[in-house]
Amino acid sequence: MPDNYEDESFNEQRAVVPRLCPYLDTINRQFLDFDFEKLCSVSLSRINVYACLVCGKYFQGRGNNTHAYTHSVAEYHHVFLNLHSLKFYCLPDNYEIIDSSLDDIKYVLNPTFDKHQIALLDSNDKLSRAIDGSMYSPGIIGMNNIKANDYCNVILQALSHVTPLRDYFLRESNYSKVKRPPGDSSYQLIQRFGELMRKLWNPRNFKVHVSPHEMLQAVVLWSKKKFQFTEQGDPVDFLSWFLNALHLALNGTKKKDSSIIYKTFLGQMRIYTRKIPPLELEESQRSELLNTVEYGETVTESPFLYLTCDLPPPPLFKDQHAENIIPQVNLYTLLNKFNAISEKEYKTYKENFMKRFEIRELPPFLILYIKRFTKNTFFVEKNPTIVNFPVKNVDFGDILTPEVKAMHPHTNYELVANIVHDGEPSHGTYKVHILHKATGQWYEMQDLHVTQILPQMITLTEAYIQIYELKKDDIKPTNGKT
Numbered sequence: 394m395p396d397n398y399e400d401e402s403f404n405e406q407r408a409v410v411p412r413l414c415p416y417l418d419t420i421n422r423q424f425l426d427f428d429f430e431k432l433c434s435v436s437l438s439r440i441n442v443y444a445c446l447v448c449g450k451y452f453q454g455r456g457n458n459t460h461a462y463t464h465s466v467a468e469y470h471h472v473f474l475n476l477h478s479l480k481f482y483c484l485p486d487n488y489e490i491i492d493s494s495l496d497d498i499k500y501v502l503n504p505t506f507d508k509h510q511i512a513l514l515d516s517n518d519k520l521s522r523a524i525d526g527s528m529y530s531p532g533i534i535g536m537n538n539i540k541a542n543d544y545c546n547v548i549l550q551a552l553s554h555v556t557p558l559r560d561y562f563l564r565e566s567n568y569s570k571v572k573r574p575p576g577d578s579s580y581q582l583i584q585r586f587g588e589l590m591r592k593l594w595n596p597r598n599f600k601v602h603v604s605p606h607e608m609l610q611a612v613v614l615w616s617k618k619k620f621q622f623t624e625q626g627d628p629v630d631f632l633s634w635f636l637n638a639l640h641l642a643l644n645g646t647k648k649k650d651s652s653i654i655y656k657t658f659l660g661q662m663r664i665y666t667r668k669i670p671p672l673e674l675e676e677s678q679r680s681e682l683l684n685t686v687e688y689g690e691t692v693t694e695s696p697f698l699y700l701t702c703d704l705p706p707p708p709l710f711k712d713q714h715a716e717n718i719i720p721q722v723n724l725y726t727l728l729n730k731f732n733a734i735s736e737k738e739y740k741t742y743k744e745n746f747m748k749r750f751e752i753r754e755l756p757p758f759l760i761l762y763i764k765r766f767t768k769n770t771f772f773v774e775k776n777p778t779i780v781n782f783p784v785k786n787v788d789f790g791d792i793l794t795p796e797v798k799a800m801h802p803h804t805n806y807e808l809v810a811n812i813v814h815d816g817e818p819s820h821g822t823y824k825v826h827i828l829h830k831a832t833g834q835w836y837e838m839q840d841l842h843v844t845q846i847l848p849q850m851i852t853l854t855e856a857y858i859q860i861y862e863l864k865k866d867d868i869k870p871t872n873g874k875t
């Protein structure tokens with residue numbers, strides 16, 4: 394009886410103490426890529442998936458006759474990682490490996506950030522080194538274009554540099570308690586966006602690029618295939634849908650502080666609308682109609698996540714040198730649309746309206762959409778007008794009414810991200826200019842290509858979407874809240 398007791402205690406001891414694995418030197422970190430969907434490469438199952446750390450492929454199970462077990466015997470690949478529990482196993486012997494030298498692999502699969510690390514992100518200018526020896530700044534890394542998803546990439550890159558949004562999604566505990574109704578998959582959208590954000594800002598990446606494969610799968614699923622990564626789309630449509638989808642997935646309501654999306658981007662405007670009497674009527678009849686209630690001015694309050702700026706039409710004729718003049722316009726000229734004085738005509742198929750817009754409340758981060766594309770019956774036309782805008786100290790106070798300006802102690806904004814369209818309307822490409830706050834350096838990102846760019850060159854591009862950050866000189870943002 395005592396002998397059996399000793400055997401039992403010895404077995405318990407063996408279970409606790411980790412066994413050293415002789416195959417750790419076979420791990421090939423160059424082949425490890427955790428950006429793709431976590432499913433078995435043979436059975437396509439998502440249940441109980443293990444990554445082979447020698448060749449990087451995913452297999453299901455670890456018991457006898459499972460795909461991972463068969464792979465380990467056939468290929469002599471012995472070290473596997475459970476993608477869900479983050480535990481390492483040696484197959485076919487089937488014992489757990491506990492070794493601190495594998496922590497870097499665990500961190501690449503699931504990067505984590507504490508509050509102190511997040512607070513230092515905008516001041517830390519230290520470069521990180523990838524496995525192949527190339528240097529990169531966390532947050533400034535390329536994103537893989539799977540086929541035609543550059544319109545999604547530029548939006549995801551731009552949003553990853555919106556400080557409150559980034560700080561919120563870098564800590565999983567901020568949104569892990571969000572409860573959704575049974576059968577609702579929208580939480581996946583938040584989860585995938587958080588994972589992508591952490592991979593972009595990971596200081597210990599193995600590669601200097603990230604593939605947004607899982608994020609885009611969630612987008613295709615949740616947008617009911619409206620946005621695909623196999624065909625080009627419009628970044629503005631994607632931005633508008635994505636911000637609203639994230640807001641709803643975070644259980645957001647119409648209240649301004651109901652989600653991090655509304656806290657960051659939501660502004661308020663007042664729209665004054667009046668109906669125009671038909672032109673074919675006589676002057677006396679028109680003046681009579683103008684006195685009726687139907688033709689009086691109506692006022693509506695409207696929230697906004699971004700402002701649409703209309704470009705002046707490009708010149709129809711060439712100049713004397715037989716070349717098209719590239720027209721230019723000042724950003725402040727475009728913003729005059731929102732000064733509560735300028736009126737703009739809007740036509741429907743039977744009625745015409747005049748509208749003017751008054752901004753009532755400016756958000757901490759302001760998104761401008763410069764409308765470059767117009768669709769007519771036959772094709773899409775692109776307006777090549779260049780917008781002249783300052784990169785720093787853009788004062789939006791100039792377009793506010795004195796009453797509203799008195800409520801805004803700070804109205805100076807600085808550019809954070811600038812999305813550009815290059816080429817023809819039908820088959821052009823999108824790229825984004827990003828400010829790296831720690832170094833003050835601007836970068837141009839087009840899919841996997843990341844290059845430094847001078848701020849003077851940014852203003853010469855055909856800007857399409859811009860994100861501005863409110864500068865509060867005396868109040869600095871803390872813990873992701875402005």
